[in-house]
Amino acid sequence: MKIILLGPPGAGKGTQAKLISEKYVIPHISTGDIFRKNISEKTPLGIEAKRYIDNGQLVPDEVTIGIVKDRLSMDDCENGFLLDGFPRTAMQADALDSFLNDNGQKINTALLIDVPKEFILERMTGRRVCPSCGASYHIKFNPPKVEMKCDICNNSLIQRKDDTESTVKERLDVYDKQTQPLIQYYKDQNNLSVVNGTGEINEVFGDICNILGAVK
Numbered sequence: 001m002k003i004i005l006l007g008p009p010g011a012g013k014g015t016q017a018k019l020i021s022e023k024y025v026i027p028h029i030s031t032g033d034i035f036r037k038n039i040s041e042k043t044p045l046g047i048e049a050k051r052y053i054d055n056g057q058l059v060p061d062e063v064t065i066g067i068v069k070d071r072l073s074m075d076d077c078e079n080g081f082l083l084d085g086f087p088r089t090a091m092q093a094d095a096l097d098s099f100l101n102d103n104g105q106k107i108n109t110a111l112l113i114d115v116p117k118e119f120i121l122e123r124m125t126g127r128r129v130c131p132s133c134g135a136s137y138h139i140k141f142n143p144p145k146v147e148m149k150c151d152i153c154n155n156s157l158i159q160r161k162d163d164t165e166s167t168v169k170e171r172l173d174v175y176d177k178q179t180q181p182l183i184q185y186y187k188d189q190n191n192l193s194v195v196n197g198t199g200e201i202n203e204v205f206g207d208i209c210n211i212l213g214a215v216k
């Protein structure tokens with residue numbers, strides 16, 4: 001199964017991606033996680049990406065596309081993958097199509113997690129993440145078992161620097177202008193599925209499983 005997850009920041013892409021990648025045994029590829037790992041390791045890529053991420057801007061296409069192509073070329077992607085947070089621009093979507101086409105592949109579906117703006121701010125300002133495994137929690141909607149500790153690896157949780165109210169607003173603007181048009185792009189390819197992302201995490205996951213079960 002080759003899946004793209006679409007949706008505004010805070011829609012629940014990372015949360016659902018973890019559940020989907022476990023169930024379908026496919027790698028979860030999050031460009032945001034890749035950038036954050038590079039930032040924490042202070043690699044040249046991390047140093048460049050940080051300038052954009054901290055301001056709520058997108059990392060330039062040339063950089064991002066190169067990283068995803070490298071990742072998709074790894075052996076574990078042969079039988080499928082789940083892209084979370086990529087593509088985010090028309091240029092990225094075109095580059096992904098060409099790359100897959102050149103390799104005789106195509107995606108099964110682009111799955112939009114549909115969540116209206118009113119939900120987003122509370123989801124993102126209450127988000128806490130594990131810097132080690134990338135797991136996402138919420139102080140109210142999905143608290144960890146032990147306060148501020150990751151259920152999976154017991155690391156201390158942190159609040160992302162770009163999850164403050166002003167940066168979230170900027171990211172939502174960027175989403176509207178640059179990423180939202182991709183919904184039409186995949187609709188035109190007859191490749192879009194939509195799940196209502198406003199319910200509880202397990203409810204949304206159940207709906208996603210039903211959708212993916214029907215996808216060819």
Ligand code: ADP
Binds near residue numbers: 011
């Ligand atoms: P994204 O990867 O799309 O930015 P996340 O998966 O990190 O989104 O989710 C954003 C925040 O909202 C996190 O704090 C997460 O725990 C919480 N969250 C995710 N799905 C739901 C849901 N269905 N209902 C309530 N909160 C959710």
Ligand code: ADP
Binds near residue numbers: 008035056057085171
């Ligand atoms: P969220 O789902 O909460 O928006 P992500 O973890 O997917 O957050 O991304 C965090 C940041 O990393 C984005 O705001 C952006 O700066 C950068 N980023 C992630 N994916 C991409 C991409 N495909 N193109 C450009 N920048 C990206």
Ligand code: ZN
Binds near residue numbers: 131135150153154
């Ligand atoms: Zn963890």
